[in-house]
Amino acid sequence: MSDSQWEPRVGPTQRTTYLLGGRRVRVSDLLRAGLLRPGARLRFVRRRVGETYHAEIIENGRIRLPDGQEFSSPSGAAMAAAGMRAVDGWLAWTVEENGRPLDALRQELLDRAAAGPPDEPGVEGFDRRVHQRLREARQRAEENQPEQFSVRELLSLWGAKDRGDQIGRIEDDLANHGLVTSPSFRKVTLDSTVRLVVASGDTDDSPAAAAGPVTVAGPADDLDDDPIGLTVGNLPSALGGLKHVAPNATFDEAITKMLLNGYSQLAVLNGPRNLRGAVTWQSIAHARHADPNAKLTDAIDPEAVAVRYDRELIDVLPDLRRGGYVFVRAEDNVVAGIVTTADVVQAYGEMAMPFFQIGELDRSLRRIITRRVDLDQVGKLCNRSVNSFDDLSMGDYLRVLDDTSVWSTLGWPLDRRTFIDRLHEIRHIRNDVMHFNPDPPPPDTIDKLRKVNSLLRHYGELA
Structure with missing residues (x-):
């Protein structure tokens, strides 16, 4: 069959079965809707490194690379083609014939579903209100004005009160609009603030980055490998702020802050991202016992550990067992909180x-x-x-x-x-x-x- 002879396989009883409520859009959906055709050539350009990759859409909706590898997801194909750890293939791949990103075709598909009759077969569960709200959020993210909410407020858009059994639906709706939250709404507390930003695993190279929107590395369509366990950031104190002292502070300043806040340890920072260590009651006692004229720098424990907020909590337990606490880095690498054994x-x-x-x-x-x-x-x-x-x-x-x-x-x-x-x-x-x-x-x-x-x-x- 030649390209000109190809027609979408859409029968009278199968007009919109390309979209099912509550799941992520697939390349096969674009084929059924007539937005993409078998044999269409795809291009993925990495401008910064001067490399271009090619792929082809085959009839079953999979993406075939020149070496014969086939993938069901655009991201899987993009990562394999470029040897990258993470990239959102919906944003990376464009159709050679018309220069449109797969993401643009996905958005057209969603807009069609939103404009169609509510009882049309195949769109059961498709929430037009959520679609419109996320469409607006995507536009603001592309204009470098990302919307921000507490996690609790974000969940309420779906009528959810916590991250229970609707979390998959929420992530699917976000992914269908090319959005993720920064930081990940899975990995912080309900009252933490997150931004809705454009998903991209490689912000320098992605088409989205070339256009200028706020982007962040995140789950790539159906390749979401987020942990399901408790993360460090799920604990309220992890990103709840941090009292600290500078390396040139006095013992009196450190002790006063520890007493006023009920702390057993205090971060020593030389700038918001540069953790020099920590002082504790024990390290202060040891320093002063060894030298009555000691300075605070003599009491700094340089072995204090700082972990990212999105680390699984179970992986941090050995550090907590050794020291009784860990400091926590936010998404921007700022030391933003502390987690103790008691937490x-x-x-x-x-x-x-x-x-x-x-x-x-x-x-x-x-x-x-x-x-x-x-x-x-x-x-x-x-x-x-x-x-x-x-x-x-x-x-x-x-x-x-x-x-x-x-x-x-x-x-x-x-x-x-x-x-x-x-x-x-x-x-x-x-x-x-x-x-x-x-x-x-x-x-x-x-x-x-x-x-x-x-x-x-x-x-x-x-x-």
Whole structure:
């Protein structure tokens, strides 16, 4: 088939199946929409190093390099072609025929979906309000006026209160508009301020950089490899500001700042990015014991560690174990905060408590059902084959206990509907906890879990 004969494969019942709500746009979507054709040639120019790379779109929506390698994502192809660690391929690759970046075609696709009928097949879940808001944010980022919000305010655009099960949808919507947050909204606290900027893994070479918008290295389309664990920046003190002294400060100044702020250690900075070390009560005592005429420079511990805010917390634990604290560098390398062993104990404690409470709840509900319902009846109520009571999920507990005949056998002087409604709330809490949400649970979460467990301990003996 020649280029001139090619037509998009869009039938009467498949007009807009190129776009599904809640996922990232793919090259294959552009093909189905007629915005790109098989055989189209792509070009990736790195002006700073004077190199140009080529690729071709093949019929299944993959990108083929001259050496035969094929990739499903533009970023994967761009990184392999240029030997780069990170680059947003949607911004890097342009169509040779018309000079349009793949990103521009992606934006046209999204605009089409936004302009079409709300009930058009294929756009279920596509939020036109979010699309328009991010479209405006992209324009401001390209004008070097990036919008900034607290993470909490950003999440509210999607109706989310924390970084729970909607985080994938949020990142997909941002990626579809070529945006990331700076710093990463995953890796700081809910009240931290982030900017919406254009994504680029190589700001000197990308087409976006040539046009001048604010850019930042970030996840490249479907190649997001962000950690899912707790990061240093998720702790409130990590980027919460830092009291410090200069190397030529006096003991009196350092001691006064430590006493007024309740610190056991104090950063010694020679400029916001130059960490000389730290002074501690122990280092001050040692210096003065060794020499009554010692100066503050004699008490500086040069081994003080500074880590980036986006480091996974578990990787920093050895440093915390050795020194009891680490200083934290923000995205711009400024020493912006401190994390101590006490901060980590509190953070892991907040995360662990819901696990313990949910574990107790799970065991209590399973024990109650095991005592009152046979396995065959459980299978019928759950509408599936159940080989063991240990196979039951929270959803199964709800189905079983919501059955009026099962409820009557418990003999509890409780309202079934009210109890089941509370278990539905607990189910959502459980899902959030089990997805390792980095945000502390709402204040009433632990209280709800404790009260349900207390009730089950009391009435469970009657079952």
